[in-house]
Amino acid sequence: xxxxxxxxxxxxxxxxxxxxxxxxxxxxxxxxxxxxxxxxxxxxxxxxxxxxxxxxxxxxxxxxxxxxxxxxxxxxxxxxxxxxxxxxxxxxxxxxxxxxxxxxxxxxxxx
Numbered sequence: 001x002x003x004x005x006x007x008x009x010x011x012x013x014x015x016x017x018x019x020x021x022x023x024x025x026x027x028x029x030x031x032x033x034x035x036x037x038x039x040x041x042x043x044x045x046x047x048x049x050x051x052x053x054x055x056x057x058x059x060x061x062x063x064x065x066x067x068x069x070x071x072x073x074x075x076x077x078x079x080x081x082x083x084x085x086x087x088x089x090x091x092x093x094x095x096x097x098x099x100x101x102x103x104x105x106x107x108x109x110x111x
Contacts (some may be wrong), residue, residue, distance in 0.1 A: 007032045076100075 003014040005024040012024040023029040040068040067084035081091040094100055 005029050 001014050006022045007029040023033045044107050069079045072083045075089045078095040
């Protein structure tokens with residue numbers, strides 16, 4: 001069966017095993033086909049890498065709805081505030097105070 005090379009346009013004979021082959025065996029055509037396949041492979045790898053990076057950057061906090069915050073009394077001023085969890089026991093107002101940021105012996109932090 002006669003085929004036409006897609007790179008050089010030369011007519012070549014293709015046997016049954018090589019029916020899917022679209023280039024002749026001349027070295028410039030083979031090199032051009034190899035370069036095109038390498039570029040295609042790099043492009044596919046880049047697409048997969050970008051998709052994987054996008055999946056990894058989406059954290060569980062982004063995917064799940066925000067949990068309702070519990071109301072707890074501040075350990076310093078006893079005013080109820082919305083906490084992020086059991087580890088969050090002092091309100092932001094108390095943390096912003098001068099006594100919290102610069103503790104000394106004259107001002108007690110806890111009652």
